Amino acid sequence: MQFLRFFAQVLLVFLLTAISQVGGLIYLLHLIFWRVLAKKLENGWQKWLLRWSSFVLFYGLFCAFVVPLLASITGRVPLPLGKxxxxxxxxxxxxxxxxxxxxxxxxxxxxxxxxxxxxxxxxxxxxxxxxxxxxxxxxxxxxxxxxxxxxxxxxxxxxxxxxxxxxxxxxxxxxxxxxxxxxxxxxxxxxxxxxxxxxxxxxxxxxxxxxxxxxxxxxxxxxxxxxxxxxxxxxxxxxxxxxxxxxxxxxxxxxxxxxxxxxxxxxxxxxxxxx
Ligand SMILES: [Zn+2]
CATH class of the missing domain: 3.30.1380.10 (Muramoyl-pentapeptide Carboxypeptidase; domain 2)
Incomplete structure (x- = not known):
């Protein structure tokens, strides 16, 4: 069971990296944050929901503010969003x-x-x-x-x-x-x-x-x-x-x-x- 969970996580990191480049890294960063927080929470669907909604929020904030900043330093810029x-x-x-x-x-x-x-x-x-x-x-x-x-x-x-x-x-x-x-x-x-x-x-x-x-x-x-x-x-x-x-x-x-x-x-x- 432990091995399957680990395997699923590795697969998810690969998948997120393949489709978004930084998604796998953000997942791992969020995992560190989550490990600390999870100890204080009781098991149940609320915990599951909090885990994934906090990941989505973490991903969104990282991609909106951190990625464009780092990318511009290393030579790429995002295309406009239509404004x-x-x-x-x-x-x-x-x-x-x-x-x-x-x-x-x-x-x-x-x-x-x-x-x-x-x-x-x-x-x-x-x-x-x-x-x-x-x-x-x-x-x-x-x-x-x-x-x-x-x-x-x-x-x-x-x-x-x-x-x-x-x-x-x-x-x-x-x-x-x-x-x-x-x-x-x-x-x-x-x-x-x-x-x-x-x-x-x-x-x-x-x-x-x-x-x-x-x-x-x-x-x-x-x-x-x-x-x-x-x-x-x-x-x-x-x-x-x-x-x-x-x-x-x-x-x-x-x-x-x-x-x-x-x-x-x-x-x-x-x-x-x-x-
Ligand atoms: Zn093309």
Whole structure:
């Protein structure tokens, strides 16, 4: 029993570290605090509830105040939460799990690109998806193996509300990934090519993610093209990954806009930019 409890705790530390980088460490710090407090409490569900609610509070405070401070000292900053009216997380899980950290140069580049977009389409806010963890190079943000140095950022495409035809601030996938703007019959079908080459993971996400809300949104070709253009024109941005059929549909031939390879996953559900 003792061994099982220890094993479960080790597993939990690994899991929290894998999904949020600092979650495992915060769990261990909280455990020290809890060991002292637990001696004074009687066993029962109230004790269990207090343990986990105090951990959630501990985690929240640590991520809100300590992590951004330490990350900025070591060279990464959190992306804005939407107050600047430019960039905001598509869903708050990205922020809760510390997956919204970038190098200051990338934050500046993304902000400037969205400002350029807003000159053409006033009021357009851009939803970001996974960026990087707050600390250490070569610590990948799973499942994105390349998001390990503060220089990578995924962004949601822009959409129209299918009912009204007006710009929407939302996206069809609840997690931002997996609702694909697939190739038309006459377009280059890289998802099929990669599948045929045996890269099973390339098409995995659309099968895992709910497609329920897909019909409620239309891919906003005009504003998404302007968004890609703003990043293409930014001197600090070196690479942009988008699926080949969207690259030609949107009319890009810049070498910055390139194919990411069959070893990755399809990029017709989001945009990847990097320094
Ligand atoms: Zn990416």
């Amino acid at each position: 600047n009216g430019l960039l905001l997380p598509l869903h708050f899980g990205t922020v809760i799990l510390n997956r919204h950290y970038v190098k200051p140069a990338l934050k500046t580049a993304a902000t400037e690109a969205v400002l350029a977009l807003q000159k053409r389409f006033p009021g357009t806010q851009v939803n970001y998806l996974d960026a990087n963890f707050p600390f250490f190079d070569e610590f990948p943000l799973l499942p994105h193996l390349s998001h390990d140095d503060g220089e990578k950022l995924d962004l949601a495409f822009l959409y129209l509300d299918a009912k009204t035809g007006l710009p929407s601030t939302q996206a069809p996938s609840p997690i931002g990934y997996g609702a694909c703007e697939g190739p038309l019959p006459h377009e280059n079908n890289m998802p099929k090519t990669c599948q045929q080459k045996g890269h099973w993971q390339y098409n995995l996400l659309p099968r895992l993610v709910s497609q329920r809300k897909k019909k409620a949104y239309l891919f906003d070709e005009i504003r998404t093209k302007a968004l890609v253009q703003a990043f293409v024109q930014h001197p600090q941005i070196r690479k942009i990954f988008i699926e080949p059929h969207l690259k030609s549909r949107l009319g890009f031939n810049a070498s910055k806009v390139r194919f990411h390879g069959c070893q990755a996953v399809r990029h017709d559900d989001h945009l990847h930019v990097e320094l």
